[in-house]
Amino acid sequence: xxxxxxxxxxxxxxxxxxxxxxxxxxxxxxxxxxxxxxxxxxxxxxxxxxxxxxxxxxxxxxxxxxxxxxxxxxxxxxxxxxxxxxxxxxxxxxxxxxxxxxxxxxxxxxxxxxxxxxxxxxxxxxxxxxxxxxxxxxxxxxxxxxxxxxxxxxxxxxxxxxxxxxxxxxxxxxxxxxxxxxxxxxxxxxxxxxxxxxxxxxxxxxxxxxxxxxxxxxxxxxxxxxxxxxxxxxxxxxxxxxxxxxxxxxxxxxxxxxxxxxxxxxxxxxxxxxxxxxxxxxxxxxxxxxxxxxxxxxxxxxxxxxxxxxxxxxxxxxxxxxxxxxxxxxxxxxxxxxxxxxxxxxxxxxxxxxxxxxxxxxxxxxxxxxxxxxxxxxxxxxxxxxxxxxxxxxxxxxxxxxxxxxxxxxxxxxxxxxxxxxxxxxxxxxxxxxxxxxxxxxxxxxxxxxxxxxxxxxxxxxxxxxxxxxxxxxxxxxxxxxxxxxxxxxxxxxx
Numbered sequence: 001x002x003x004x005x006x007x008x009x010x011x012x013x014x015x016x017x018x019x020x021x022x023x024x025x026x027x028x029x030x031x032x033x034x035x036x037x038x039x040x041x042x043x044x045x046x047x048x049x050x051x052x053x054x055x056x057x058x059x060x061x062x063x064x065x066x067x068x069x070x071x072x073x074x075x076x077x078x079x080x081x082x083x084x085x086x087x088x089x090x091x092x093x094x095x096x097x098x099x100x101x102x103x104x105x106x107x108x109x110x111x112x113x114x115x116x117x118x119x120x121x122x123x124x125x126x127x128x129x130x131x132x133x134x135x136x137x138x139x140x141x142x143x144x145x146x147x148x149x150x151x152x153x154x155x156x157x158x159x160x161x162x163x164x165x166x167x168x169x170x171x172x173x174x175x176x177x178x179x180x181x182x183x184x185x186x187x188x189x190x191x192x193x194x195x196x197x198x199x200x201x202x203x204x205x206x207x208x209x210x211x212x213x214x215x216x217x218x219x220x221x222x223x224x225x226x227x228x229x230x231x232x233x234x235x236x237x238x239x240x241x242x243x244x245x246x247x248x249x250x251x252x253x254x255x256x257x258x259x260x261x262x263x264x265x266x267x268x269x270x271x272x273x274x275x276x277x278x279x280x281x282x283x284x285x286x287x288x289x290x291x292x293x294x295x296x297x298x299x300x301x302x303x304x305x306x307x308x309x310x311x312x313x314x315x316x317x318x319x320x321x322x323x324x325x326x327x328x329x330x331x332x333x334x335x336x337x338x339x340x341x342x343x344x345x346x347x348x349x350x351x352x353x354x355x356x357x358x359x360x361x362x363x364x365x366x367x368x369x370x371x372x373x374x375x376x377x378x379x380x381x382x383x384x385x386x387x388x389x390x391x392x393x394x395x396x397x398x399x400x401x402x403x404x405x406x407x408x409x410x411x412x413x414x415x416x417x418x419x420x421x422x423x424x425x426x427x428x429x430x431x432x433x434x435x436x437x438x439x440x441x442x443x444x445x446x447x448x449x450x451x452x453x454x455x456x457x458x459x460x461x462x463x464x465x466x467x468x469x470x471x472x473x474x475x476x477x478x479x480x481x482x483x484x485x486x487x488x489x490x491x492x493x494x495x
Contacts, residue, residue: 024476024477024478025477025478025479026472026473026474026477026478026479026493027493027494028472028479028481028491028492028493028494029042029491029492029494030042030043030044030481030489030490030491030492031043031423031427031489031490031492032483032484032487032488032489033416033419033420033423033487033488033489034484034485034486034487034488035332035335035361035485035486035487036484036485036486036487037331038484038487039414039416039419040419040422040423043481043489046469046480046481046482047467047469047482048469048480048482049467049468049469049482050469051468051469052469052470052471052480053439053440053441053444053468053469053470053471054438054439054440054470054471054473055437055438055439055440055444055446055458055460055470055471055472055473056437056438056439056473056474057435057436057437057448057456057458057472057473057474057493058435058436058437058438059435059436059450059456059474060435060436061435061436062433062434062435062436062450063375063433063434063435063436064306064314064375064376064377064433064434065377065431065432065433066372066377066378066428066429066430066431066432066433066434066449067105067106067160067313067315067377067378067430068104068105068106068159068160068378068425068430069104069105069106069368069378069379069380069421069424069425069428070096070102070104070105070106070107070108070159070380070381070425071096071104071107071108071380071381071382071383071384071401071402071421072107072108072109072110072318072380072381072382072383072384073107073108073109073144073147073148073151073161073384074109074110074114074116074117074144074382074383074384075110075113075114075116075117075118075139075140075143075144076116076117076118076383076385076386076391076392076393077116077147077383077384077385077386077401078143078144078146078147079118079143079392080385080386080387080392080405080407081093081143081147081385082142082143082146083405083407084405084407084410084412085410088405088410088411088412091412092384092385092403092405092412093147093150093151093154094154095403095414095418096151096384096403097151097154097155097159098154098155099156101422101426102418102421102422102425102426103155103156103157103425103426103429104151104155104159104425105157105158105159105160105425105429105430106159106160106162106315106378106379106380106430107151107159107160107161107162107380108161108162108163108164108317108318108380109144109148109161109162109163109164110163110164110165110166110216111123111163111164111165111166111194111195111198112165112166112167112168112169112226113139113166113178113226113394114166114216114225114226115166115224115225115226115393115394115395115397116382116383116391116392116393116397116399117394118392118394119394120178120226120394121139122168122169122170123135123136123137123139123194123197123198123201124169124194125169127171128171129190130187130189130190131190131193132190132193132194132197135194135197135201136201137198137201137202137205145202145205145207148161148207149205149206149207152206152207157429157430160210160211160430161207161208161209161210161211162209162210162211162212162213162255162257162287162315162317162380163198163209163211163212163213164212164213164215164216164260164287164317165194165214165215165216165228166215166216166217166225166226166227166228167179167226167227167228168183168187168191168194168228172184172187172190172191173228178225178226179221179222179223179224179225179226179227180220180221180222180223180227180228180229181228181229182228182229182230182234183228183230183238188238188241188242189242189246191238191242191243192238192242192243192245192246192247193246195212195243195246195247196246196247196250196252199247199250199252199254200250209254210254210255211254211255211256211257211284212243212254212255212256212257213257213258213259213260213287213317214230214235214238214239214243214256214257214258214260215228215230215235215260216260216261216318217260217261217289218230218231218235218259218260218261219261219262219265224395224397225394225395225397232259232268232269232271232272232273233272235258235259235272235273236258236272236273236275236279236283239256239258239282239283240278240279240281240282243256243282244256244281244282245282247282248282255284255285255313256282256283256284257283257284257285257286257287257313257315257317258273258283258285258286258287259273259286259287259288260287260288260289260317260318261288261289262288262289262290262291262292263288263289263290263292263297263298263301263302264292264293264298264301266286266288266298266301266302266304266305267301267304267305269286270286270304270305270308270309271308273286273309274308274309274312280309280312283309283312284312284313285309285312285313285314285315286305286309286312286313286314286315287315287316287317288302288305288314288315288316288317288376289316289317289318289319290316290318290319290367291319291322291341291342291343292354293343293354293355294339294341294343294354294355294356294357294358294363295354295356295358295363295366296354297366297367297370297371297374299370299373299374302314302371302374302375302376303374303375305375306374306375313377313378314375314376314377314378315376315377315378315379315380316367316371316376316378316379316380317378317380318380318381318382319364319367319379319380319381319382320381320382320383320399320400320401321339321341321360321363321399321400321417322341322342322397322399322400323340323341323342323344323345323398323399324339324340324341324390324398324399324400325388325389325390325398325400326386326388326389326390326400326401326404326415328388328404328406328413329413331415331416333360334359334360334361334415334416334417335359335360335361335362335416335486336359337357337358337359337362338357338359339357339358339359339360339363340355340357341355341358342355343355344357360400360416360417361416361417361420361486361488362461362463364417364420364421365420365423365445365461365488366445366461366463367379368420368424368459369445369446369447369459369461370445372434372447372449373434373447379424381401381402381417381421382399382401383399383401384401384402384403385401385403385404385405386399386400386401386403386404386405387404387405387406387407388404388405388406400415400417401415401417402414402415402417402418402420402421403415403418419488420488423459423488423489423490424459424490426490427451427457427459427490427492428449428451428457428459429451429452429453431452432449432450432451432452432457433449433450434447434448434449435448435449435450435456436448437458441468443462443463443464444460444461444462444468444483445460445461445463446458446459446460446461447459454495455492455493455494455495456474456492456493456495457490457491457492457493458472458490458491458492458493459488459489459490459491460483460488460489460490460491461487461488461489462483462484462485462486462487462488462489463486464485464486465485465486466485467482467483467484467485467487468482468483469481469482470482470483472491472493474493474495
């Protein structure tokens with residue numbers, strides 16, 4: 001009998017599985033957020049099913065280096081934190097920057113006021129102050145600066161800050177208004193100096209600015225909130241001849257990102273920015289927004305921008321559920337196809353098809369995965385905190401944030417969008433590399449990154465109404481698991 005058993009074992013060995021050995025299994029952890037109620041819940045039990053989706057991870061196939069994920073320090077968010085009790089203020093900041101929270105690594109703030117400010121203001125309010133002798137960041141001392149400092153104290157690994165102007169002070173513009181208009185050429189030097197003084201002022205507060213975008217939404221608007229118009233050539237002229245040389249002369253090692261608006265015009269902007277070595281010299285990358293569509297990520301434009309400047313940053317600097325008042329403590333709404341955006345009412349007829357109703361969770365998850373899979377290396381959400389009205393916002397441009405608060409009753413609501421953001425920001429760390437994968441189900445959205453510590457983070461989004469069984473393979477190792485219906489998972493592989 002013993003001889004017969006040994007004979008069978010030899011046969012199984014040739015079949016790649018011995019009697020005394022089991023097929024090697026992957027060591028993994030799974031965290032899931034779902035429409036059924038999971039919120040970054042660690043999943044350890046997986047139901048079996050007949051149909052299995054195979055995902056093969058290929059760490060030898062490497063793409064872009066990840067810069068980070070995060071949200072924005074706005075006066076609106078910072079002022080709301082000031083209205084909350086100490087416990088809830090600390091709870092929110094820990095949730096975004098603490099080790100057990102989202103661990104945000106890439107953030108943004110505004111220079112001068114924006115629509116999510118309490119009023120219009122500039123750090124240079126005195127007209128014709130060419131040398132900016134009256135420059136002051138006093139407006140930020142009560143709210144934005146304390147919020148950033150508290151976040152810095154909580155963040156173990158630190159985070160980068162991008163700063164963006166919505167407009168120069170009106171006295172520098174051809175229409176002498178907060179809204180619309182263009183920078184007068186005679187103030188090119190002064191406006192470049194403004195950026196340098198801003199770095200110095202924040203440095204004195206103990207805050208390092210990692211980078212700038214030259215102008216938020218340079219295609220602008222004339223009748224709404226703060227804005228200033230540039231075309232691609234004029235912005236490049238300003239960066240090439242004024243902003244870049246000024247920052248260089250003042251010894252500031254800071255990144256400059258061009259454009260900073262929607263992806264549908266991206267190709268024409270990168271053509272101007274990276275026309276030749278002289279125009280590209282001071283540009284470190286390109287910034288983009290998502291408002292051109294509620295579902296289309298414009299992959300061709302993203303690929304084009306990467307190919308035009310493969311060694312430059314390509315960072316999503318702003319996204320939010322806009323033109324909506326937040327739904328308070330209603331998780332189900334964020335998973336339903338009921339939200340509309342600005343384009344639902346205002347897009348030209350030819351573009352209406354780009355702005356159908358959508359589910360907010362789906363929009364975030366689809367865009368983040370799609371961006372990563374098309375060379376984007378950083379993704380920044382807009383306001384971190386808003387109130388139940390979707391403000392404060394001096395123009396009443398109501399929007400949604402991942403965290404909604406009711407200051408009057410000192411209450412906090414973490415929407416499902418917070419958990420979607422955390423699936424990326426906590427587990428995909430700066431300097432990680434996006435890696436290759438294959439999958440056998442096109443309805444599942446997948447991206448994968450290898451972290452500096454060697455772990456692999458795989459984000460899977462199941463938009464379907466039914467759960468999916470998964471077989472995950474890495475080399476000779478594999479694991480069987482499952483993802484719930486309407487769910488996002490982050491799977492961590494420990495190699």
